Amino acid sequence: MDFNYSSLLNYYQEQNFNPVPINVEEKSLWDDHISKRQNLYQRHLMIPVPFFNNRSIIEFGCNSGENALYLASLEAKLTLVEPNDQVLSRLKSGFKKFGFERRIKALVNKDIAGFESDTFYDVIIAECFLNQLSNGEEMFLKICKFLKPGGLGIISFDDRYGSFLEVVRQLVLKRICQLKDVNGPYSEDSLNLAKSLYGADFKKINASRPFKAWWKDVLVSPFVSWTYLWTYQQFISLLNKAGCEFYSSSPKWSSFDHFSWYKNVPSTKNRHQQLLEDWYKFFPFFLSGIPCFREEVKSATSDIVEGVSKLMKMISEYIDNKVSINTLLYPRELDNYLANNKKTELIRFNTEIKTIFNGLKSDNIDEIISSYHNAEYVRTLWGTPCHYICFMKA
Numbered sequence: 001m002d003f004n005y006s007s008l009l010n011y012y013q014e015q016n017f018n019p020v021p022i023n024v025e026e027k028s029l030w031d032d033h034i035s036k037r038q039n040l041y042q043r044h045l046m047i048p049v050p051f052f053n054n055r056s057i058i059e060f061g062c063n064s065g066e067n068a069l070y071l072a073s074l075e076a077k078l079t080l081v082e083p084n085d086q087v088l089s090r091l092k093s094g095f096k097k098f099g100f101e102r103r104i105k106a107l108v109n110k111d112i113a114g115f116e117s118d119t120f121y122d123v124i125i126a127e128c129f130l131n132q133l134s135n136g137e138e139m140f141l142k143i144c145k146f147l148k149p150g151g152l153g154i155i156s157f158d159d160r161y162g163s164f165l166e167v168v169r170q171l172v173l174k175r176i177c178q179l180k181d182v183n184g185p186y187s188e189d190s191l192n193l194a195k196s197l198y199g200a201d202f203k204k205i206n207a208s209r210p211f212k213a214w215w216k217d218v219l220v221s222p223f224v225s226w227t228y229l230w231t232y233q234q235f236i237s238l239l240n241k242a243g244c245e246f247y248s249s250s251p252k253w254s255s256f257d258h259f260s261w262y263k264n265v266p267s268t269k270n271r272h273q274q275l276l277e278d279w280y281k282f283f284p285f286f287l288s289g290i291p292c293f294r295e296e297v298k299s300a301t302s303d304i305v306e307g308v309s310k311l312m313k314m315i316s317e318y319i320d321n322k323v324s325i326n327t328l329l330y331p332r333e334l335d336n337y338l339a340n341n342k343k344t345e346l347i348r349f350n351t352e353i354k355t356i357f358n359g360l361k362s363d364n365i366d367e368i369i370s371s372y373h374n375a376e377y378v379r380t381l382w383g384t385p386c387h388y389i390c391f392m393k394a
């Protein structure tokens with residue numbers, strides 16, 4: 001990258017943008033927002049929303065507070081911790097407009113590292129940023145200390161393999177910007193190019209934020225790169241250290257508790273091990289977002305997973321101007337694995353991704369754009385970049 005930012009917060013403040021400005025001002029938009037949050041909590045994470053009533057909840061990195069507004073509407077007692085003072089006026093005016101100001105017990109303008117308290121909470125929340133901190137693992141362990149025994153934690157992280165398609169989209173944009181000599185990743189030219197590549201497809205998904213915020217927070221963000229992407233393996237090991245147990249996830253993918261008799265009680269360690277073994281069976285789902293059932297695909301091997309990780313690392317290095325485009329090779333193990341399975345969607349996914357990779361080697365911008373635009377199936381896929389996990393303190 002041509003710019004250096006010392007932290008995620010520094011990036012948001014220097015670039016002066018709100019990464020997740022969710023529009024909730026009109027009734028229909030508010031209704032849409034709460035139906036998405038309810039779907040997340042209740043159907044995906046399996047937390048009936050009346051659970052939040054009167055609970056003490058601390059949310060770190062709440063940004064301008066749109067998600068906290070929903071918890072306020074459920075009569076939760078909120079402590080909000082947000083280091084970016086640029087977003088606090090929107091947060092305050094939102095709570096005022098909805099008449100939920102008294103639901104905020106404390107609003108603290110600090111980051112996790114600077115936050116201290118001897119209070120324990122029923123619920124802790126940290127969505128969409130922990131993995132982007134240089135000390136994210138340490139900060140995760142710190143926030144778990146504020147959780148009461150039996151309390152629930154809800155966090156989300158950008159998954160390394162789930163972010164495959166986002167990283168490929170970063171790559172296509174970067175390659176064209178490089179060939180066109182676009183003046184910096186944050187320029188209007190870069191935004192316009194991104195719109196011409198991805199704008200029409202982005203409009204078709206149920207995103208909550210505008211394209212421009214997604215472009216800046218994902219496509220050209222220096223904090224969406226290999227170094228910052230977490231894995232389930234890494235996260236489960238953190239849960240073990242924090243004395244917490246996996247409860248649920250969104251997207252839901254694992255069926256490791258299914259078909260077992262409740263009187264056969266596994267230890268937390270065994271449940272976590274089973275979850276990670278299951279993970280290999282669903283690897284193609286992580287990469288592509290295509291639903292995969294056990295009988296349809298074989299488990300991935302560690303060679304296949306390692307090959308994808310290496311490729312993604314190289315892509316991030318290319319985006320950082322450290323290696324040339326010719327060093328990016330589509331992994332043979334992945335190609336064999338996807339090409340030789342029963343699921344036609346995965347075969348098509350593999351063929352189209354390979355075509356995009358081959359197209360990128362050309363110096364002809366129109367050829368690159370058409371190889372991306374012709375990948376009609378891949379264009380409808382967004383992988384599974386953001387994984388929510390709910391867990392319980394022992």
Ligand SMILES: C[S@@+](CC[C@H](N)C(=O)[O-])C[C@H]1O[C@@H](n2cnc3c(N)ncnc32)[C@H](O)[C@@H]1O
Pocket residue numbers: 008009012019020060061062063064067081082083084110111112113126127128129133217
């Ligand atoms: C991508 S936004 C997510 C906002 C909100 N949680 C959501 O999911 O919509 C990341 C948020 O984390 C905040 N943040 C960045 N660094 C932080 C830190 N070290 N401690 C706490 N919050 C931080 C940012 O200011 C921003 O509000």
